[in-house]
Amino acid sequence: MTSKYTVNQLKDIANQVRRDIVRMVHAVQSGHPGGSLGCTDLLVALYFDVMDYKAKPFNMKGEDEDIFILSNGHISPVLYSTMARAGIFDVAELSTFRKLNSRLQGHPATHEHLEGVRIASGSLGQGLSVATGLALSKRMNQDPKTVFCLMGDGELQEGQNWEAIMFAAHNKVDNLIAFVDFNGQQIDGSTKNIMGFTEMKNKFEAFGWQTLDMDGNNMADVLSTLMQAKSMLGNGKPVVVKMKTEMGYGVDFMMGSHEWHGIAPNDEQLANALAQLPEAIGDY
Amino acid sequence: MVKIEILDQKDTRSGFGAGLLELGRSNPNVVGLCADLTGSLKMDAFKKEFPERFIQTGIAEANMIGLAAGLATGGKIPFTGTFANFSTGRVYDQIRQSVAYSGKNVKICASHAGVTLGEDGATHQILEDIGLMKMLPGMVVINPCDYNQTKAATIAIADYVGPVYLRFGRPKWPVFTAPDQKFEIGKAWHINQGNAVSIFCTGHLVWKAIKAGEILAEMGIEADIINIHTIKPLDKDAVLASVAKTGCAVTAEEHQMNGGLGDSICQLLALNNPRPVEMVAVNDSFGESGTPDQLLVKYGLDTVNIVDAVKRVMKRK
Incomplete structure (x- = not known):
C-alpha cells in the first residue's frame, strides 16, 4: 500500500486532531485529554496511512478490512476526531461529544450506531480479548487483514489482559498487533508508584509474543515501526508494540504529569493550547 | 390433570x-x-x-x-x-x-x-x-x-x-417434552388447564410442578400449569390470562426468590392485576453439599412445597 500522505502532512493532521481534542473536552468541560493527546500520532498513522479499510459505508463485520479496537476507551476524543477526520462520519458531529442524545458517548459505544465503533470500551481490560476474537474470526474466514488494539499501560493491571495475552500466544494469533501506551501515568499518579511494572517486553516475550519499541510521539518512528510490525505478522506469534508517549503531548502545560488525565481546560487554557497547535485542515 | x-x-x-x-x-x-x-x-x-x-x-x-x-x-x-x-x-x-x-x-x-x-x-x-x-x-x-x-x-x-x-x-x-419440538423464544408452554390456581414454573421444577398438579388434582384442585421457559421476554399474555382465570399464582424455580421468575411474575401482576402469589424458591440463602434430591428437600424446592404453596395462596384469594 502506497502512502497517500507525507510525514509532514500526517503531522499536520495530528495537530488538527489535537486541536479537536482540546476543543471537544473544553466545550463540554469533561473528558480525557491527556492520553488522547499522547496517542494522537498512532491513531493518525493507523487511520490515514497504515490501515486498509473502507471509511464508508461502515461495515460492522469489517470483512477484508483492517480493524482497530480501542481498549482504553476513555481516550475517546482522539478516536472520534481521527475517525471523523478520516471521513468515517461528519466532523461537525464532534461538537456533540458527551452531550445528551449524542452518538459520541463519553466512552465509545456501538449502542448509538456511531460508524467506526465496533465494541463498547471504558471498563478497562476487555479490548484485547475482543480484538483477539476478531482476529480469530478473520482467520476462520481466510481474511488476510489485521486487527490492531490499543491499551493503556495502567490498563495492564487488569487481569483479563493476561488471559488474552496467554491465549493469543498459545493459539498463534499472528494477525494481531497490540499497542501499550506507555505514558507512565494513571488517574491516581505515576504507574511507578501505583503498581510498578517493569520489563514489559520481557514479560510479553516470556508469554510468547514478539515485541517492538516505538516513540509514539515521533511520526516517522511510528510509521516505520508499524511497517516493521506488519512484516512480523503471519509467523505464528502476535506482536506488541511498547509505545513510549508523553501524556498531554503537544500542549506544554498538560505534559509531564498525570494531572491532565481526566480534566478539561478552561477558556484561558484552551486559548493557550490552541496557540501551540496550528490549525491544519480547518476546525469543526 | x-x-x-x-x-x-x-x-x-x-x-x-x-x-x-x-x-x-x-x-x-x-x-x-x-x-x-x-x-x-x-x-x-x-x-x-x-x-x-x-x-x-x-x-x-x-x-x-x-x-x-x-x-x-x-x-x-x-x-x-x-x-x-x-x-x-x-x-x-x-x-x-x-x-x-x-x-x-x-x-x-x-x-x-x-x-x-x-x-x-x-x-x-x-x-x-x-x-x-x-x-x-x-x-x-x-x-x-x-x-x-x-x-x-x-x-x-x-x-x-x-x-x-x-x-x-x-x-x-x-x-417429558416432545422430541424434535419447535422452541419459540418467549412463548410459554401451557401444560395443564385449570381454574383453581396458576402455577408458573421453570427449569427442573417444571417436573415437580407436574407432580404437584397430580396430587392437587386428587384433592379436587385443578391447577393451571404453565412452563415459563423464557423468563425474559416474559410471556405476559399467557401469565395475565391465566391469573385472570384463577385469581392466584404459585411460582416455582431453582433460584433465589430475589431476581428470579417469581419476581418477574410478581412485578407483572402488581402492575396489571394484583393477586396473591406464593413463591417456591430459595429464600436469601446459599446452598451446600448434598445430593440433588436432598438439597431440593432441604431448600424447599420439592413437590410438597409447591402443593403447600398452592394451599396457602388459595386461602389468600
Missing part, C-alpha cells in the same frame, strides 16, 4: 450438547467456546466434529466472553460454555459491556445451575444468575425444563440475533 409420561432420564446439559452438534452441522457460522469444562458441558461431540470451530479458552472466562464478543462482531455465532456461576457472576462486567451494551450476538450457555449441581456445594451452585442476566437490557433469559426442551432451545437461539443466556443443569432428570 393431563397425564404427562416420562420418556427417559437425561441431563439437560446433554440436550445442549446434542443441540450444539446439530447446529454445527446446519450452520457454518456457529462457533463453540469452552473454559476447560468440555466434558461437563457435553461439548465433546461438537469439538470432535468441528475442531476448527471449537475454541478451548482455558480457565479464563473473562477472556472467553471477550473472544465471543469479537467473534460475533466478525459475523460468527459464538456459544460459550461453562458452569452457570462462571458464566454470569464471574464475568458480569464483561457481559455487560462487551456483549449486552455492545449488542453482540453471543449465546452464553450455562450448565450446573442451581442446587441440583449437588455435592460441589455453594461455591458452584449459583442461585442468582437469572436475576443477574435478566437485569441486563436486551438480554434474553431461557431456562428449559428437560433434555428435549434444552436441545430445541439451543437450536432456536442460533436463529435469534442478539445476546441470550441459556441456563441448564447437571443431574439426570425426567424427559
Whole structure:
C-alpha cells in the first residue's frame, strides 16, 4: 500500500486532531485529554496511512478490512476526531461529544450506531480479548487483514489482559498487533508508584509474543515501526508494540504529569493550547 | 390433570450438547467456546466434529466472553460454555459491556445451575444468575425444563440475533417434552388447564410442578400449569390470562426468590392485576453439599412445597 500522505502532512493532521481534542473536552468541560493527546500520532498513522479499510459505508463485520479496537476507551476524543477526520462520519458531529442524545458517548459505544465503533470500551481490560476474537474470526474466514488494539499501560493491571495475552500466544494469533501506551501515568499518579511494572517486553516475550519499541510521539518512528510490525505478522506469534508517549503531548502545560488525565481546560487554557497547535485542515 | 409420561432420564446439559452438534452441522457460522469444562458441558461431540470451530479458552472466562464478543462482531455465532456461576457472576462486567451494551450476538450457555449441581456445594451452585442476566437490557433469559426442551432451545437461539443466556443443569432428570419440538423464544408452554390456581414454573421444577398438579388434582384442585421457559421476554399474555382465570399464582424455580421468575411474575401482576402469589424458591440463602434430591428437600424446592404453596395462596384469594 502506497502512502497517500507525507510525514509532514500526517503531522499536520495530528495537530488538527489535537486541536479537536482540546476543543471537544473544553466545550463540554469533561473528558480525557491527556492520553488522547499522547496517542494522537498512532491513531493518525493507523487511520490515514497504515490501515486498509473502507471509511464508508461502515461495515460492522469489517470483512477484508483492517480493524482497530480501542481498549482504553476513555481516550475517546482522539478516536472520534481521527475517525471523523478520516471521513468515517461528519466532523461537525464532534461538537456533540458527551452531550445528551449524542452518538459520541463519553466512552465509545456501538449502542448509538456511531460508524467506526465496533465494541463498547471504558471498563478497562476487555479490548484485547475482543480484538483477539476478531482476529480469530478473520482467520476462520481466510481474511488476510489485521486487527490492531490499543491499551493503556495502567490498563495492564487488569487481569483479563493476561488471559488474552496467554491465549493469543498459545493459539498463534499472528494477525494481531497490540499497542501499550506507555505514558507512565494513571488517574491516581505515576504507574511507578501505583503498581510498578517493569520489563514489559520481557514479560510479553516470556508469554510468547514478539515485541517492538516505538516513540509514539515521533511520526516517522511510528510509521516505520508499524511497517516493521506488519512484516512480523503471519509467523505464528502476535506482536506488541511498547509505545513510549508523553501524556498531554503537544500542549506544554498538560505534559509531564498525570494531572491532565481526566480534566478539561478552561477558556484561558484552551486559548493557550490552541496557540501551540496550528490549525491544519480547518476546525469543526 | 393431563397425564404427562416420562420418556427417559437425561441431563439437560446433554440436550445442549446434542443441540450444539446439530447446529454445527446446519450452520457454518456457529462457533463453540469452552473454559476447560468440555466434558461437563457435553461439548465433546461438537469439538470432535468441528475442531476448527471449537475454541478451548482455558480457565479464563473473562477472556472467553471477550473472544465471543469479537467473534460475533466478525459475523460468527459464538456459544460459550461453562458452569452457570462462571458464566454470569464471574464475568458480569464483561457481559455487560462487551456483549449486552455492545449488542453482540453471543449465546452464553450455562450448565450446573442451581442446587441440583449437588455435592460441589455453594461455591458452584449459583442461585442468582437469572436475576443477574435478566437485569441486563436486551438480554434474553431461557431456562428449559428437560433434555428435549434444552436441545430445541439451543437450536432456536442460533436463529435469534442478539445476546441470550441459556441456563441448564447437571443431574439426570425426567424427559417429558416432545422430541424434535419447535422452541419459540418467549412463548410459554401451557401444560395443564385449570381454574383453581396458576402455577408458573421453570427449569427442573417444571417436573415437580407436574407432580404437584397430580396430587392437587386428587384433592379436587385443578391447577393451571404453565412452563415459563423464557423468563425474559416474559410471556405476559399467557401469565395475565391465566391469573385472570384463577385469581392466584404459585411460582416455582431453582433460584433465589430475589431476581428470579417469581419476581418477574410478581412485578407483572402488581402492575396489571394484583393477586396473591406464593413463591417456591430459595429464600436469601446459599446452598451446600448434598445430593440433588436432598438439597431440593432441604431448600424447599420439592413437590410438597409447591402443593403447600398452592394451599396457602388459595386461602389468600
